[in-house]
Amino acid sequence: MTTATQMEAAAEQAKAFFEPQAAPVQAVQHMQRRQGRQRVRQKLRRLPLSVRGAVSDELKRLLAAGVIEPIDASAWVSPIVVIQKKSGKIRMCVDLREPNKAVIIDAFPLPHMDELLSSLQGSTVFSSIDLANAYYQVPLSEESRDLTAFITHDGLFRFCRVPYGPASAPSAFQKMMSIVLADLPGVAYSC
Numbered sequence: 344m345t346t347a348t349q350m351e352a353a354a355e356q357a358k359a360f361f362e363p364q365a366a367p368v369q370a371v372q373h374m375q376r377r378q379g380r381q382r383v384r385q386k387l388r389r390l391p392l393s394v395r396g397a398v399s400d401e402l403k404r405l406l407a408a409g410v411i412e413p414i415d416a417s418a419w420v421s422p423i424v425v426i427q428k429k430s431g432k433i434r435m436c437v438d439l440r441e442p443n444k445a446v447i448i449d450a451f452p453l454p455h456m457d458e459l460l461s462s463l464q465g466s467t468v469f470s471s472i473d474l475a476n477a478y479y480q481v482p483l484s485e486e487s488r489d490l491t492a493f494i495t496h497d498g499l500f501r502f503c504r505v506p507y508g509p510a511s512a513p514s515a516f517q518k519m520m521s522i523v524l525a526d527l528p529g530v531a532y533s534c
Contacts, residue, residue: 374487374511380445382418385438387494394425395496397433402497410479411500417492420499437493439508446490449514451521478512481505481519 390398405411419442426434463469474480483491483505491502491509505515524530 374449374484374490374509375447376490377445377447382445383441384418384420385422385441385494387496388422388424390423390425390496394427394433398423398425398435398495399497401433401435402495402500406500408479410476410504410506411502412488414492414499414501417489417499417501419490419492421491421493423493423495437491437502437506437508439491439506442490443508443510446510449511449518451514451518453513453517478505478507478516481515 402411406413421437421439421442424436424438426436428434481504483502488501488503491506493500505512509515
């Protein structure tokens with residue numbers, strides 16, 4: 344078998360790892376709510392007509408991937424913010440500033456870069472990975488989903504997986520990566 348054939352065979356075996364579809368692990372994120380915080384239901388923000396079609400397409404993509412689900416009502420409602428990228432595509436974000444005020448932030452430790460670099464001393468082989476839609480790999484507990492509800496011109500939705508925006512998202516993702524990479528010898532990681 345030639346080297347090129349071996350590489351093709353290896354790429355075919357690992358194909359699922361490079362698919363854009365998120366496949367969550369079993370670490371479920373639960374966002375604890377502070378007692379006594381008022382729920383906030385914000386109104387729909389106007390979107391330019393020029394991006395509405397792209398937002399609808401992104402919502403369909405997230406629905407098909409199981410990242411969001413439609414809902415009829417929620418005590419928490421946040422608006423979306425849409426940014427047009429240089430490529431012409433959009434980045435759709437949910438403004439979760441108000442829900443973040445009501446959440447107890449997950450205290451899972453994030454690694455210090457200087458410690459991480461020190462642990463690599465003497466290493467000769469390095470690699471990095473860029474996970475597609477990384478936070479979407481972490482399932483969101485049923486009790487936490489209403490905190491992520493958002494309103495669009497297409498209706499009301501909430502996240503089933505950890506979105507970008509909650510104050511606890513970096514810790515949740517670091518916790519998941521710690522579980523996934525825990526037993527691999529010689530592996531140092533930072534998210």
